[in-house]
Amino acid sequence: MEKKIKIGLIGLGTVGTGVVKVLKNFDNIEIKGVAVHNINKPREVEVSNLTDDPYKLVNDPEIDIIVEVIGGCNPALDIIETAIKNGKHVVTANKELLARHGAYIFDLANKYNKVILYEAAVAGGIPIITPIKTTMRVNEFESVAGILNGTTNYILTKMEEEGLSYKDCLKKAQDLGYAETNPTSDVEGYDAMYKIATLANIAFNKRIDINKIFKEGITKITKEDIDFANELGYKIKLIGLARKTENGKIDVRVHPMLVEKDNPMAKIGNALNAVLVKGHPIGEVVFSGPGAGEFPTASSVAGDILIIASELNKYDEILPMARCNHTEFANQVDILDTENSYYISITAKNIHGTIGYIGTICGKNHINILSILQKGLSSDHKSARIIVITEKCFEKDIQNAVKELENIGENDEKFISINNIIRVME
């Protein structure tokens, strides 16, 4: 009979509550204490040893594993740091902490011969971290791309299905509890950025500097963009992308993308998440499922706890494959040096030669136009909406072309304005 593994749970919000419920069925795991911000707040689950001092738990010599589900870096970083120094293994769902301070805490964990598991930090309930670190370990990964934020995927899905504006769909998401009152972290792409940083990190065995990750959210996506994309055979998704370039650099970014309708990513609707992994020898595999929520996330957190518990009784140096085995930072690509195909939404004054301007300036900047779409004129006949899809070209050339286009005009009157630029997924 195994000895009971004692855990200290830091945080009793949605995820923490789910973890308590799930672990009830496992009598080899004992929740020795739970640290919360307000011990007087009524709770959905009954827990003994509620405390408002997390250090009571991280300093408790009886506790084997600290489970951190409060999110954010402060005080989570110090709590985890102290836990590791006190000889505890760590399970966390904290994507921001991993993205910002992963290098430090993984070094610390290795120094103290402890493991940090974080399956729940990326794509909630979907098993992706452990499969990449174990079953798929033999692979030379080419790219990892994902729909990693359920809130924005829900908003984009509703915009498409119900023809509503971004604002209306954000409101819907907030009413349903999919989006926070302050939705910045989701809609501006921070959440997806933290997650793709972690995926890039384990897929390419390099550390990722999130300050070098290009990030763009979905706030500029309009109903028109979605309709035009649809007409051209695409859906618009917020994609976290990490790929290895020919010269061995790592290209990591988060931004909306036009995704061909027959791409598996295009079929992931509502609040679901999906991760598409390409590599050799495996080829292409897709993992999809619930990216958030009390129970799916608890499935991953509790899974990590069982994984640690399974070896904890037996070995001193547990789970070698789960450890961080790299310290080198990736040579990250600047977005300006990336090559993409682009969707460009243009509003042009109804004057002679506008299409000519567009064609000429694109050509001058080494940009080939793949397709162009203009549907009549605005109701007042003063302007036209023109959609251009380019062939693959350099981001810096696109940026230059856009500047030039926006400068065309007479006196103070500009002829062309760019409504939106969206990259197209390969």
Added chain:
Amino acid sequence: MEKKIKIGLIGLGTVGTGVVKVLKNFDNIEIKGVAVHNINKPREVEVSNLTDDPYKLVNDPEIDIIVEVIGGCNPALDIIETAIKNGKHVVTANKELLARHGAYIFDLANKYNKVILYEAAVAGGIPIITPIKTTMRVNEFESVAGILNGTTNYILTKMEEEGLSYKDCLKKAQDLGYAETNPTSDVEGYDAMYKIATLANIAFNKRIDINKIFKEGITKITKEDIDFANELGYKIKLIGLARKTENGKIDVRVHPMLVEKDNPMAKIGNALNAVLVKGHPIGEVVFSGPGAGEFPTASSVAGDILIIASELNKYDEILPMARCNHTEFANQVDILDTENSYYISITAKNIHGTIGYIGTICGKNHINILSILQKGLSSDHKSARIIVITEKCFEKDIQNAVKELENIGENDEKFISINNIIRVME
């Protein structure tokens, strides 16, 4: 520095060759020998120590892991049995062996404190065995359903996309090397049966008797069935299904199913595989990717080898979570006691009251009709094709109703013949 892990590779066909290529990049793994049927046959890869006697390897005290990729039960079973008794861990891609003799070899492995890993035995390159055993271990699984045979999925996809007959598409699959000259194992559902048996086994922690698995292949599926299904909003897929019933029994079966077009399974085309896992707390996750082929399968085999190697240097009792921790056989449900919704394709003589007969006999057998579809008459006006979709009802009632329908007639002339019955996925 870890000591080199020495493996003995049994089989150098497609998968074995892929494994040799993939392991070249891992200098902590040494292929000490390779056993083949014919040592004189020219090989795609260069290997030292080729032998036609697998026992040279399983009896070699220096070898740590035996990797069996010959398939079939004889001589694979005896080879694996001997390897375990000689203190070797085993990696196998042998779905038939696991399904037929799993109970025996897992008991043996436990007795000798060895592990058997088999990620490649189900869904080729897709990580599914290890995730179910580790990351998803906390879950109470409700069902596991999969498109587990790429050959039949390719044939059904082509029948739908190109409007060709089963025969023509089988020919195509054979020309492309997707199907064997003798396609029985694929098209009659044996291959999918072995795989769903293993999935049921690990998801429900019970042993599965494959003789109690209802199995039906795709040979009776016609172009008409696919067209009618399409018209009614479904695709036809060969599904391996394992589900826990209300009374705790396990319902395991393989047969074609009508799958609603917006079900993730319906979107898996060509030779791809997919596994849909439902459970609590995780909800629903889908894994999809290449289900076969040299490289995807080698990814899983080599992954298992690395997983064993990672702990082999350090511990005596490695990978506790990977072991078989159950010996009890499942209480399996007889297909006659299952409840399903059914697609029934009927050819009826052009006489009065046929629809009446169908309605009456269905009603008498507690079968409610959900939808019924008749499109005019046959060119000779002598008969009509009628498609019935039933509500959920018992298989035994359907079987009785079908017998009764086929008996309606005058003298030797029967009025109704049943062309096909296909279950509908929930």
